[in-house]
Amino acid sequence: MQIAGFDIVRLVGATVALLSTYVVAKVVSRALAKTFEKTPFSEQIERAIVRVSKYVVYVVGLFVVLSILGVDLTPVIIGLGVFSIAISFATRDIIRNFVSGIIVRGDKPFRIGDRIKIRGHEGRVVKIRIRTTVIEAENGDAIFIPNSLFITNPLVVKRKGKKS
Structure with missing residues (x-):
């Protein structure tokens, strides 16, 4: 039928x-x-x-x-x-930064308020987004760092509230 x-x-x-x-x-x-x-x-x-x-x-x-x-x-x-x-x-780079963002959020190598230095960029972490992390430089500039850099490069972290 x-x-x-x-x-x-x-x-x-x-x-x-x-x-x-x-x-x-x-x-x-x-x-x-x-x-x-x-x-x-x-x-x-x-x-x-x-x-x-x-x-x-x-x-x-x-x-x-x-x-x-x-x-x-x-x-x-x-x-x-x-x-x-x-x-x-x-979309290779977008996917790489997205996955790196998930890893950064899961591993938590730094937090909002920490000072970080990576590949010549230094500042205070103000936002951790899915593809980028935003840091504020000494002069007030916002620097957008692709999260994949945190996976593939050495990172210096100065914890918020700790003296150097």
Whole structure:
């Protein structure tokens, strides 16, 4: 038996896969939200990770549904692979600084108010953001330092409140 050119069994299977995808996305979102209650990440990072995870589940679910319906996914997968490689090269530095920002927030080598010196830049830490850390120089200038520098370079930290 067919409906709109599709076998009824395939349509039922695709519907079940679609509903399962929705349920899995909800479960993953809740599990991640619960996990993040115990982490030092900012709410913004947590929301972004949850959102990306949900999208990944939805994309995988879409592929499963299309596969059940008999759609040839080979050209789509090849296209996504090429697209992913191009995007990864284009966003390499952004991703590196983002991951470094997560590491800096997790390791906490310095805190707001500490004085730091890295690659000739020195100042008081005023903000620790996901891609950059902002320090205030002696003359009041704001210096934006990519977080990847803290992972790959020696860092001098003078703790807030400690005399040198």
